[in-house]
Amino acid sequence: xxxxxxxxxxxxxxxxxSSRDEAIDALIDLLxxxxxxxxxxxxxxxxxxxxxxxxxxxxxxxxxPHAKLNEFPHFFIAIGIQQKKGxxxxxxxxxxxxxxxxxxxxxxxxxxxxxILSLLTSAIRDVDLRKQLLNxxxxxxxxxxxxxx
Numbered sequence: 001x002x003x004x005x006x007x008x009x010x011x012x013x014x015x016x017x018s019s020r021d022e023a024i025d026a027l028i029d030l031l032x033x034x035x036x037x038x039x040x041x042x043x044x045x046x047x048x049x050x051x052x053x054x055x056x057x058x059x060x061x062x063x064x065p066h067a068k069l070n071e072f073p074h075f076f077i078a079i080g081i082q083q084k085k086g087x088x089x090x091x092x093x094x095x096x097x098x099x100x101x102x103x104x105x106x107x108x109x110x111x112x113x114x115x116i117l118s119l120l121t122s123a124i125r126d127v128d129l130r131k132q133l134l135n136x137x138x139x140x141x142x143x144x145x146x147x148x149x
């Protein structure tokens with residue numbers, strides 16, 4: 001299992017959001033445009049419910065908003081790279097967020113979900129990878145950066 005197995009260049013976008021909520025909505029809109037939802041609003045509510053419980057800002061300028069719903073046949077990761085100013089995400093380390101990895105997938109596959117989270121968090125601990133992602137110019141370049149993960 002590799003992170004790159006869950007990535008698709010069509011689900012990678014460069015953001016210029018002014019808030020956490022705007023960034024989340026932009027990624028949800030992207031996922032909808034790629035046909036990932038049966039019920040967009042259900043996913044949106046699940047994402048924001050999770051944020052209310054505890055922030056998904058995990059530190060290092062990274063957030064991992066996520067939701068698992070029965071409607072999803074498999075997992076996916078949408079990536080949003082905030083181009084300019086970092087976003088207040090109430091992250092654990094209080095650092096502004098510029099890298100957003102939105103995960104969606106089936107509710108009944110908890111083990112696979114935990115494996116994805118583990119792989120992702122291991123990869124983003126790499127300072128050089130985070131810097132390269134912030135400097136990427138295209139979705140294809142982002143995919144290439146994750147090719148070894």
